[in-house]
Amino acid sequence: MAIKTIAGAQVNVSEEGYLEDMNEWNPEIAKEIASEVGIELTDKHFEVLNYLRDKTEEGESLTIRKVGKSGITDIKGLYTLFPKGPLKFSSKIAGIPKPASCV
């Protein structure tokens, strides 16, 4: 665990850069983490991020299949929003823990 300054805020992050406490998250932090992986966030991105955060708060484990059925976007759309890391990058940007699912 380490403390990192993201978008002017001091947050706890894991070795791989995931936020340790999802309550330390804010949209500015999301934008900065996103730019580190080369993604510029749009409203659609935030819809996905909020969905991921809601589900995590409810204690659900996440899969790309679930996001694909959320009505926000399909799986192809999810890959377009978060290339090369539909669950990995989206989780990181959403400030939630690294996904523990294999699907």
Added chain:
Amino acid sequence: MSSTEKKPLEKVCIICAKGSLEDVYATLVMANGAVMEGIETNVFFTFFGLDGITKERMLNLHTATTGNPAMRMPGGIPFPTMLGGLPGVEAGVSKMMRSQMEELDMPPVDEFLEMITAGGGMIYACKLAVDMFKLEQKDLHDEVDSIITIGDFYGLCDGDRTQIIFT
């Protein structure tokens, strides 16, 4: 000279040659997992593995209830081979396994293939096996890109950070 530099995997080429439920799913999980990690992914279905991409069979794959020492009853008691041979047992057990996988959000085979191609993964069928089983492209799921030779497949496996996986 540094030996600590990480060299992440860039491409996987996965071969599925067996048609049981667990063999096909092992292939699909590994392929989808690679695509989700941003790894270029090619999947090559051959011999009985073709069942996993054949429209008529893909949604009804079985797991062997005889000759399978790892097969257990609910509760962990070994599954008697004699019982496994009774009519309908294999179908019933396979159906149960599919429903357990669904609970873990593992999709049916056709949807799984769509997930893989949605992320840019490529699905191929082996020409020799397709000819042997007298199949045609129209018998295969729409997500199958093409029917290719083993030479073509090896051609797809170039690059020094590529691994070939035989499930």
